[in-house]
Amino acid sequence: GAVVSQHPSRVICKSGTSVKIECRSLDFQATTMFWYRQFPKKSLMLMATSNEGSKATYEQGVEKDKFLINHASLTLSTLTVTSAHPEDSSFYICSASPLIGADTQYFGPGTRLTVL
Amino acid sequence: TQLLEQSPQFLSIQEGENLTVYCNSSSVFSSLQWYRQEPGEGPVLLVTVVTGGEVKKLKRLTFQFGDARKDSSLHITAAQPGDTGLYLCAGANAGNNRKLIWGLGTSLAVNP
Numbered sequence: 575g576a577v578v579s580q581h582p583s584r585v586i587c588k589s590g591t592s593v594k595i596e597c598r599s600l601d602f603q604a605t606t607m608f609w610y611r612q613f614p615k616k617s618l619m620l621m622a623t624s625n626e627g628s629k630a631t632y633e634q635g636v637e638k639d640k641f642l643i644n645h646a647s648l649t650l651s652t653l654t655v656t657s658a659h660p661e662d663s664s665f666y667i668c669s670a671s672p673l674i675g676a677d678t679q680y681f682g683p684g685t686r687l688t689v690l
Numbered sequence: 691t692q693l694l695e696q697s698p699q700f701l702s703i704q705e706g707e708n709l710t711v712y713c714n715s716s717s718v719f720s721s722l723q724w725y726r727q728e729p730g731e732g733p734v735l736l737v738t739v740v741t742g743g744e745v746k747k748l749k750r751l752t753f754q755f756g757d758a759r760k761d762s763s764l765h766i767t768a769a770q771p772g773d774t775g776l777y778l779c780a781g782a783n784a785g786n787n788r789k790l791i792w793g794l795g796t797s798l799a800v801n802p
Contacts, residue, residue: 580732606788617696617778617795618733623788667732677721677782679790681732
């Protein structure tokens with residue numbers, strides 16, 4: 575149980591294009607989903623908290639117009655990196671918290687984004 | 691600002707050795723989670739500790755939550771190469787909109 579999928583697992587795009595990453599909770603409903611960015615051998619850096627049906631809450635220093643988050647249902651959240659640049663290249667990971675068992679987050683497998 | 695200090699950041703040991711990873715804070719957490727992550731994959735939840743003084747065991751891994759719920763430790767007995775990975779602790783605070791406070795991680799390498 576508590577499986578989170580993420581798609582795509584790997585994407586390469588040209589500078590200036592937009593990339594959408596999907597995060598789905600497969601066997602549970604998630605009121606809250608989180609988007610993280612991670613650099614090699616480093617801990618997770620929270621970008622934003624996404625609540626179903628409401629606007630995402632972004633962490634300080636994260637541009638909301640560049641990283642668009644939509645949490646359309648209790649099982650799906652999307653992150654769109656707009657006008658991507660090489661410095662946006664990173665490992666992006668989503669997580670989901672079930673309605674019950676509030677504190678625990680279950681993670682997707684991550685998306686490796688490379689911007690050329 | 692809540693902080694969670696995790697140590698050591700890097701650890702390289704031989705197969706069969708024991709090790710302990712620590713997470714410490716001046717803040718009280720409602721619960722604390724330990725995750726293990728392999729390169730190119732998402733973190734996998736190992737355990738959640740909730741009660742002060744709680745001890746949980748997962749095969750050769752022993753997790754302890756401090757009595758005051760401000761610190762936690764992960765002890766691995768007789769480490770094996772398959773234990774290699776990034777270990778992350780994360781603390782939850784009930785009033786924090788479910789956000790977790792993350793330690794910096796411990797990169798463990800177990801050499802055969």
